[in-house]
Amino acid sequence: MKLCVTTLLLLLALSAILSVNAYKGEPVYRLNTNIRPESYTVVLKPYLLVSDGPQRFTVDGEVFITIRVRGEDVSEITLNAHQIEITSASLSDNSINAGRLIQTFSTGDLNYDETAQKLTLKLQKELMPNGLYLLHLEYVSQIRNDQKGFFHVNYTDNSGNEKCVGLTQAQPINARMIFPCFDEPSFRAHFSLEMSRPANYNTVFNTALMETTTDGEERFWDRFGSSPAMPTYLFAFILSEFVSHGSDTYKIVTRVEHENKTDFAYKVGERATNAFNEYFQIPYKKSISYMQLAAAPNFPFNGMENWGLMIYKEHVLVHEPGYTDDWSNKQFTLSIIFHEISHMWFGNSVTYNWWNHFWLSEAFARYFEYFMAHKLYYEYRLADQFVVNEMHLALSLDASKSTQPLTSPDEEIQSPSEIGYKFNTVTYTKGACIIRMMATIMTQPNFDKAIRDYLEEFLYKSTTPADLFKHIENNWPTATPIDLYQFFYDWTEQVGYPVLFVNASVEGVVTLTQERFLYDSGDGSNKSLTYVIPISYATEHERDFSKYNFPRFYFWKVDNMTISFDKPVKWIIFNLFQTNYYRVFYDRTTLLNIKAALMEPHHSEIPAANRAQLIDDLFNFARVSMVDYETVFQFLEYLANETDYLPWHATFTNLPRVTQRLTRQQQKDFAEFLNITMVKVYTHLGFTLTNLTILDTYNRNEVISWACKYHLFDCDKRAQLLFDKFKKSGTKPAPDFRETFYCSATREGTFAYYQTLKNRFDDEKLVSEKKKIIRAMGCTGHLYEYHFDKIISGLIPKEYAMDAITSMYTQNPDNVRSIFIMLTNSIEKLAEILGGYSNAANLISDIANYLTTHEQKKLLEDFVKTNGTLFESSVPKLHHAIYVVDTNLKWAEKRLPRLIKYLKKSNAASISSLTAFSLIFISFSHEICC
Ligand SMILES: [Zn+2]
Structure with a gap:
C-alpha cells in the first residue's frame, strides 16, 4: 500500500486538513458497540531525523479499518482519535461489492469531541446490518516527546554519537494518538503495519517482517504480518538502529x-x-x-x-x-x-473488558512474577519474599481513604484521568494478595484447573470478574461452607481489610471479632465494613503450619466467634504464613506467650512469614495507638534469637518511623537496644562470608547498614579493614554489598577513605555506579563539612549534588543539627547548585523530617523568617516543613515517652551483658586478623 506522500511543510499540510466540527455537550467516553473493527492496516511515514527539517517529528499516516456492523439503524461511525489531524476520510464496501466507494466524507460530515477524544463520521446512508466495510483515513500526527503514543527518545552511543529512537506506548489509551481506532480493550482486531524508514534504521513490530521494498527516496518500506486479534493497547513498534x-x-x-x-x-x-x-x-x-x-x-x-x-x-x-x-x-x-x-x-489472550477490571490482568501478573519465578529460580525464595514485599505493602496502602477497590464501579471509570487512576499500586499488589489467598484456600490443583478453564473459555475474548469467579466457583473445594459471592464481593468490590481480634483470656476458649483497619478512623472512610475472613490457625499442640494452612472455617455474618479447646493453649497463631489478607491483634497475654514461643529453639516452628507478620502488624497497631511502642519493642526482644531475613526486613522497614523521631540522646539508648537484639544475626551473617544464600545476602546488607550507622560491635572497624584490603588489591567489593560497605567504611574512616572513593567516583563512567559512590561519600561522619565544600565549590558535578547531600543526614543521625545549620548557612550557593530555590526547598523539607527537638524546630522557623522571601513561590513548602516538624514533635511527645523509658531501662540492663559482647568482639577480631 502506498501512502500519498506529503512533502509540504507541516503548516501547508495543515491547510489541507479537513476542518472537523467541534462537538458540544456532556462527554460520553465509551464507544457504541454497534460497529466493531475486525482488522487494521496502519501505514506510517514518520520523519525522525534532523535532516527531515521542519517536518521532523511529524508522521504522515494512513489507516484502513475493516469494520463489521453489529446493529441496526447505524447512521454514523464513531472511533477514538487524539491530537491527530484527519486529511481525508472515505468508506467502501468490503463484502459483496468489495472496493465500491460508498462515501467520501466532507468537512460537514466530521465531528470531533475533544474531551471524549472521539471522532464521529456522519453517514449519508445507514449501514447494512452485519455488513462489512472498509474505513480509510489519512492523517497527520506527531512523534511525541512525552512517552505516550508514538514518541522519540535520544541516547548517546559508545562513540559519543547522539542517536534517536522512535517507539510506542499505547496502554492505556494512547493508540488513538498513533492512528484513529476503536481504542477500548474489548474491541479486539488484527493489526498489520507498513512503515517507511530511513536506510540506516530498521523496524520491529508485534509480528515478523514479511517484506521490505524501496520507495526511491533513500527510504524503505517494511511490511509486517497480521497480529492475532488483540486490543489496541498492545500495538507496538520500534524504529531504531x-x-x-x-x-x-x-x-x-x-x-x-x-x-x-x-x-x-x-x-x-x-x-x-x-x-x-x-x-x-x-x-x-x-x-x-x-x-x-x-x-x-x-x-x-x-x-x-x-x-x-x-x-x-x-x-x-x-x-x-x-x-x-x-x-x-x-x-x-x-x-x-x-x-x-x-x-x-493474562491480558493479551484474555483481556479485561474495561479498565475498571484492569486487575484481572495485573493481579495475576504480579502473582506469577513471584510464584512462577519461584518454581524456576528457587534460590531467590520469591514466594517467601511475597509477604514482606507485597502483602505488607498492600496492607499499608489499603488502610486510608485514598485506597480503591480492585473492581471500581463502571460509571466511576470513564474519562482518561479515571482510567489513569486504576494504574495504582493497590491494583497490582492487593490484587496479587487476593489471588494468592484464593489459590491457597482452593489448593493448587483446583486453582490451576480454574484458571486454565478460564483462559480456555475466554481465549481471544474480553472478560469481567464474574467470568473468572465462575471458574473459581466450579473448582472450589466443598469441604468448608462459604458464601462464595460474598467472599468475592468483600475482597474485590469493597475497599480495605479487617483486623482479626484474638482474645484468649478465658482458658481453653478463644474469641474472635473483626473491625476494619484504618490509619485514620476519622478520615471519612466507612469503618463498619466487614469481610468473609478465612480462619487458619496453629497452636503448640498443632504446630504443623503447612498442614493447617487452610481455613478451618470462615468468620462472617456474626459479631464474634469462639473456638474451644480440650486443653489449655499457651500460644496460638492465626493466618498461617499470612496467606489471607488481614492483620491479627492478640490480647496482651497471648502476645507474651507467642513471644516466649519465638524464643524457644527453632522459634517453636512458627514460620518466618508469620514472625514477619507479627512484627509488621505490631508496628502498624502502634502507629494508630492500638498498642504502645513499648509493647512493640518488648516483643522485638525476641529478635536477639532471630537470623532470618523476613522478620528482620519487616523490622528494618518499620523502624524509621520511630527512629527518625528520637533525639540524639534517645538514639544512643536505641543503639543499645539494637546492640542486644542484633548481636546474633550480626555474628551469623559475618562480614566476609561468601557462601550466603540470596536472602542472607540481602539480610547482611541491611544488618551491616544498621549496625554501622549506630556504631555497633566492631562494624566500623571491620568495614575499614576490608576497605584497606580492597584498596590494596585494587578490586571492588561485590555489587550486592558495595554501597553499604563503602558507606560503612567511610562513616568513621579517615580522610584517605573518603579520598579513595572520590578518586573512584572521578574514574567511574557508569551513572548508576557514580550515584552509589557519591551517596557513600556522603556517609562520612566527621568530614561532612569538607564533603559539602566539594559540592558547593562545584568539584562534585551538580547532577550528583542531591544524592551527595541526602546521605549526609540520613546516614548520620548524630549530625542532623550541624548539617541543617551548614546547609542553611549556605542557602544561596546551595540553591544555585541544586538548580533553583524549588529544589532547595525540597531538600530543606526533607531534612526537616529528621529534626527532633524544639530547638531544631526554632532553627527552621528562624531560617524561614530570615530567608523565606528568597524561595518565592516555593515558600509554602517551607511552611509545610515547619508544620511537619511540629506534628512530629507532638507525635513523639505523645506516643514515645513509654518507649523512651523502656529504652533507657534496657540500656541499663545491657551492662550485665557486656561480657558476652566482649567475647563476640574477640572472635570477630580473630576473623579479621586471619
Ligand atoms: Zn503488568
Whole structure:
C-alpha cells in the first residue's frame, strides 16, 4: 500500500486538513458497540531525523479499518482519535461489492469531541446490518516527546554519537494518538503495519517482517504480518538502529553495544515462556509465533507486554558485568520478565473488558512474577519474599481513604484521568494478595484447573470478574461452607481489610471479632465494613503450619466467634504464613506467650512469614495507638534469637518511623537496644562470608547498614579493614554489598577513605555506579563539612549534588543539627547548585523530617523568617516543613515517652551483658586478623 506522500511543510499540510466540527455537550467516553473493527492496516511515514527539517517529528499516516456492523439503524461511525489531524476520510464496501466507494466524507460530515477524544463520521446512508466495510483515513500526527503514543527518545552511543529512537506506548489509551481506532480493550482486531524508514534504521513490530521494498527516496518500506486479534493497547513498534539476536522466533532487541549483556535476560525469557506454556496448557505459539524482548534507553514503565514485542527499560534486560549483575538486579530482571510474559496469557489472550477490571490482568501478573519465578529460580525464595514485599505493602496502602477497590464501579471509570487512576499500586499488589489467598484456600490443583478453564473459555475474548469467579466457583473445594459471592464481593468490590481480634483470656476458649483497619478512623472512610475472613490457625499442640494452612472455617455474618479447646493453649497463631489478607491483634497475654514461643529453639516452628507478620502488624497497631511502642519493642526482644531475613526486613522497614523521631540522646539508648537484639544475626551473617544464600545476602546488607550507622560491635572497624584490603588489591567489593560497605567504611574512616572513593567516583563512567559512590561519600561522619565544600565549590558535578547531600543526614543521625545549620548557612550557593530555590526547598523539607527537638524546630522557623522571601513561590513548602516538624514533635511527645523509658531501662540492663559482647568482639577480631 502506498501512502500519498506529503512533502509540504507541516503548516501547508495543515491547510489541507479537513476542518472537523467541534462537538458540544456532556462527554460520553465509551464507544457504541454497534460497529466493531475486525482488522487494521496502519501505514506510517514518520520523519525522525534532523535532516527531515521542519517536518521532523511529524508522521504522515494512513489507516484502513475493516469494520463489521453489529446493529441496526447505524447512521454514523464513531472511533477514538487524539491530537491527530484527519486529511481525508472515505468508506467502501468490503463484502459483496468489495472496493465500491460508498462515501467520501466532507468537512460537514466530521465531528470531533475533544474531551471524549472521539471522532464521529456522519453517514449519508445507514449501514447494512452485519455488513462489512472498509474505513480509510489519512492523517497527520506527531512523534511525541512525552512517552505516550508514538514518541522519540535520544541516547548517546559508545562513540559519543547522539542517536534517536522512535517507539510506542499505547496502554492505556494512547493508540488513538498513533492512528484513529476503536481504542477500548474489548474491541479486539488484527493489526498489520507498513512503515517507511530511513536506510540506516530498521523496524520491529508485534509480528515478523514479511517484506521490505524501496520507495526511491533513500527510504524503505517494511511490511509486517497480521497480529492475532488483540486490543489496541498492545500495538507496538520500534524504529531504531538496534540489533536483534536470538533464534528465528525468539529475540532480544537492544542497541548494538549491549548485545552481549543480555544473556541472563535471554535465558529467563526462554524459561519463563516454556514454564507458562506448560502451566497454562495453551502454547504461546497458538496465538503468535514471534516473541521479542526489546530494551529501550528510556521508557515510562519497567516493562510493557505488547504481544510479540515486549518493551523494557534498558536496565531490566541489560546487565553490566561487575556492576548490575548482583542478586537484587537479577531478581528485578526475573520479576519484570515473568510479569510481562505472564501477560501474554493474562491480558493479551484474555483481556479485561474495561479498565475498571484492569486487575484481572495485573493481579495475576504480579502473582506469577513471584510464584512462577519461584518454581524456576528457587534460590531467590520469591514466594517467601511475597509477604514482606507485597502483602505488607498492600496492607499499608489499603488502610486510608485514598485506597480503591480492585473492581471500581463502571460509571466511576470513564474519562482518561479515571482510567489513569486504576494504574495504582493497590491494583497490582492487593490484587496479587487476593489471588494468592484464593489459590491457597482452593489448593493448587483446583486453582490451576480454574484458571486454565478460564483462559480456555475466554481465549481471544474480553472478560469481567464474574467470568473468572465462575471458574473459581466450579473448582472450589466443598469441604468448608462459604458464601462464595460474598467472599468475592468483600475482597474485590469493597475497599480495605479487617483486623482479626484474638482474645484468649478465658482458658481453653478463644474469641474472635473483626473491625476494619484504618490509619485514620476519622478520615471519612466507612469503618463498619466487614469481610468473609478465612480462619487458619496453629497452636503448640498443632504446630504443623503447612498442614493447617487452610481455613478451618470462615468468620462472617456474626459479631464474634469462639473456638474451644480440650486443653489449655499457651500460644496460638492465626493466618498461617499470612496467606489471607488481614492483620491479627492478640490480647496482651497471648502476645507474651507467642513471644516466649519465638524464643524457644527453632522459634517453636512458627514460620518466618508469620514472625514477619507479627512484627509488621505490631508496628502498624502502634502507629494508630492500638498498642504502645513499648509493647512493640518488648516483643522485638525476641529478635536477639532471630537470623532470618523476613522478620528482620519487616523490622528494618518499620523502624524509621520511630527512629527518625528520637533525639540524639534517645538514639544512643536505641543503639543499645539494637546492640542486644542484633548481636546474633550480626555474628551469623559475618562480614566476609561468601557462601550466603540470596536472602542472607540481602539480610547482611541491611544488618551491616544498621549496625554501622549506630556504631555497633566492631562494624566500623571491620568495614575499614576490608576497605584497606580492597584498596590494596585494587578490586571492588561485590555489587550486592558495595554501597553499604563503602558507606560503612567511610562513616568513621579517615580522610584517605573518603579520598579513595572520590578518586573512584572521578574514574567511574557508569551513572548508576557514580550515584552509589557519591551517596557513600556522603556517609562520612566527621568530614561532612569538607564533603559539602566539594559540592558547593562545584568539584562534585551538580547532577550528583542531591544524592551527595541526602546521605549526609540520613546516614548520620548524630549530625542532623550541624548539617541543617551548614546547609542553611549556605542557602544561596546551595540553591544555585541544586538548580533553583524549588529544589532547595525540597531538600530543606526533607531534612526537616529528621529534626527532633524544639530547638531544631526554632532553627527552621528562624531560617524561614530570615530567608523565606528568597524561595518565592516555593515558600509554602517551607511552611509545610515547619508544620511537619511540629506534628512530629507532638507525635513523639505523645506516643514515645513509654518507649523512651523502656529504652533507657534496657540500656541499663545491657551492662550485665557486656561480657558476652566482649567475647563476640574477640572472635570477630580473630576473623579479621586471619
Ligand atoms: Zn503488568
